[in-house]
Amino acid sequence: MSTMLAAATAAALALCAVPAFAEDAERPAPPRVGRFTMIPADQGFVRLDTETGIVSHCRRAADMGSDPAAAGPWRCSIVEDEAGAAPDPAEADAIAALxxxxxxxxxxxxxxxxAAAAAPPGEPQAARPVDPPPVPPRAAPDPQAxxxxxxxxxxxxxxxxxMVRTMKREGEADHI
Structure with missing residues (x-):
């Protein structure tokens, strides 16, 4: 009977655990958000390219100076970065110095x-060996020295x- 009860308990636990393991299973990836984010703006919208970070102002071609009666296609022009347009004076000085x-x-x-072109043909200038510095002459050997x-x-x-002999004598005298 206890074996039967243990088997029934194990079966009940297994049935309860199946939904829990199913939740842990790999869920599908969320749908990819579009590459561009668009925000309404004057006479059109501003488009942000989320992959490159480029910001563009988009409007109808008719709004760009062509015939206003004709609704043309959308045209987008890149918005220049104000920070990149005019560097601060310190950066301008560094750029000039560089x-x-x-x-x-x-x-x-x-x-x-x-200079290399004017050098005589043969070995390149860099490959030519450099003469070692002159060695000062040695004095003649002095037999007296x-x-x-x-x-x-x-x-x-x-x-x-x-000194060694003296130490040996003192050591022998101490042993006697």
Missing amino acids: SREVAALAARVAALER DDRSLDLAEEMMRRFFD
């Missing part, structure tokens, strides 16, 4: 190209070994 720098660099490139260096090294070694 333009001068570009002109100076172009003149420098032209001068370098003329060599002897002094060897005497100094010999004296240092003698003192070192004397």
